[in-house]
Amino acid sequence: MGRSPCCEKAHTNKGAWTKEEDDRLISYIRAHGEGCWRSLPKAAGLLRCGKSCRLRWINYLRPDLKRGNFTEEEDELIIKLHSLLGNKWSLIAGRLPGRTDNEIKNYWNTHIRRKLLSRGIDPATHRPLNDSTSASHNQEQQQQPSSLVAATATTTTISFASSVSASASAAVKQEQDTLTTTSATCNANMFVGIMEKKNISMERCPDLNLELTISPPRHVDEPDHHKFSGIERSLCFVCSLGLQNSKDCKCGYATVNANNVNGSTNSNGNTTTTASGGAGYDFLGLKPGSVWDYRSLEMK
């Protein structure tokens, strides 16, 4: 296609940033805000590529960054999220306030990978290293149509490695409780479809129970927009993921919601509606009362 380079490499500095460059970048962003990274270097008087400026700001200079060592809780959360999301570092970073994707990626490669290996866990699959079934299991999943995978899945728990800390175990237990005590039926095929659409590989969730029944729990203070035509109903799994306008919606929310939106719809047609107040479920640490908008994970 032959696109132009993002900057004139001949006239840009590379390598470590100097204090002066940092100061220039900070003061410029303080004055003008983030964005327009391509034009920022020139405007700020920096001999740097726009991408380099963006990276320096996001990974190092941003005022809301949390520096210092990762806590044990953060460790376990990263492991848990990685088992769900794979190498989606930006998504994982979105669940760890003050941490950047680059930081987490580096930390994973230098610390957690080794930590898991020492526990006898494959960092890539989150299954025991000597588990001969894991490889073939994954292979089967890749070869089979998703519907077949769903039909043949028989495990009943979501496994986040075997030797997690007590606190992480409690968190997992809480999520499992949330997942298994809800009412509406999750169509396994639909779930696989969502996972595929969102690029979440089923390989990453090897033990994920595809026969889960899943929905937000019922709550006495359920907001009115969950009561379709005045009748209280549970959201289907698609809607619970924040994909209320999806054609995969099975609960009818999409249809009803088209006429009764409590939020906004962006140019993609993706609703950014969230439930206000009321019911609480905590899938991946969502605030009580929120419907999971997948994009909200990208918090940078």
Next chain:
DNA sequence: AAGGAAGACAACCGCTCCATC
């Protein structure tokens, strides 16, 4: 004390996604 190995992390590169024209 010196030098090599390993670890840690900042930064770069190339690709993809998405909005705009």
Next chain:
DNA sequence: CGATGGAGCGGTTGTCTTCCT
């Protein structure tokens, strides 16, 4: 609807530091 460009992401590399012999 395809081309284009900006922004963001994930993989990889480079360099500095620490550890070990």
